[in-house]
Amino acid sequence: MVSQNVTSNRDIGFTHEDFAALLDEYDYHFNPGDIVPGIVFSVEPRGALIDIGAKTAAYIPIQEMSINRVEEPGEVLQPEETREFFILTDENEDGQLTLSIRRIEYMRAWERVRQLQAEDATVRSGVFATNRGGALVRIEGLRGFIPGSHISTRQPKEDLVAQDLPLKFLEVDEERNRLVLSHRRALVERKMSGLKVGEVVIGSVRGIKPYGAFIDIGGVSGLLHISEISHDHIDTPSSVFDINDELKVMIIDLDAERGRISLSTKQLEPIAGAMLNDRESVFEQADKMAQRFRRKLQYQTQGLASEEIDAKLNEEFGPIGKRPGEQEKAEVPSETVESEQTNVTATETETETEAVATTTEETTVTEETPEETVTEATEPSSEETNTEEEEIVSASNE
Incomplete structure (x- = not known):
């Protein structure tokens, strides 16, 4: 029996120590x-x-x-x-x-929000806290931050707690643990879906800055840049508008990606400078001038030259700076009149003097209302747009 066991061990060639090592x-x-x-x-x-x-x-x-x-x-x-x-x-x-388990959920949550950002999706989340800088929410279990400049509401931030807000992604950075969202951009995008370039809307002034005025149009803010207020020069928007002024404005650009609406009253002026001295005439003819603007966009898409576009627009709507149908009055340079006065009789001199007075008056009117063509809508400089992004919501809350 013993010999059989010995033989068996020899055949296997495997000890308990070998098994433990294995x-x-x-x-x-x-x-x-x-x-x-x-x-x-x-x-x-x-x-x-x-x-x-x-x-x-x-x-x-x-x-x-x-x-x-x-x-x-x-x-x-x-x-x-x-x-x-x-x-x-x-x-x-x-x-x-x-x-x-938290780490697995954490990794998968970041993967999900990156996917949502890539799809430019709108998400909804309830505010669970606020601080001086903005509001805190949770997206896929991750803590997200809404900067105060991207909260588009007139309510105090403290009143947002427990409110469910639509949000767009601004920054998704797992390495820096930064998840930043925008309420303003989500609202602007939703509002933009019902807006069109060339459309006239009614809004109210919610904020005035050196570079323009912020106009509330149905709960979102658009920028009326200083260069788009009037054809005439303006030193500062505060010289034209007051807070809560109600205006008719035209949409000249919609930037859904950046959440911006650009507005103009300049393109609605039937006479250059009317926003400064006859605002009601601008609002009365706003729809007609908006039609002119839309027609200009159509001509531009057809590839027409600027001179040809201006000629067509002036023929159809009348030139900016002259009321439709108004005849241009001949301008007689005062130097010419004065030179002619030396060769006329006393009676003719009196008549010519009256003509000089009339000509001078006409020249003054022409200088006040120069004939200008409608310029293309232009965006503010990068410095100005950066300032707009920082101030747009604080302005709407004012």
């Missing part, structure tokens, strides 16, 4: 950052033990069970449940690994 050789090596399957072995008051195939059951503390706040482990894990776990730390002195 187990060590093929034992799993768990490293922090690995994602492994595990079975919930035991649920405890502040954590749970997980069997992941290691020599010792791994442990997951309650704060690592979810990206959201968890009061009791039973809200997330049940005994004998199988799921994936993230290895958070290496073995401690007892040979036990620490696990996390």
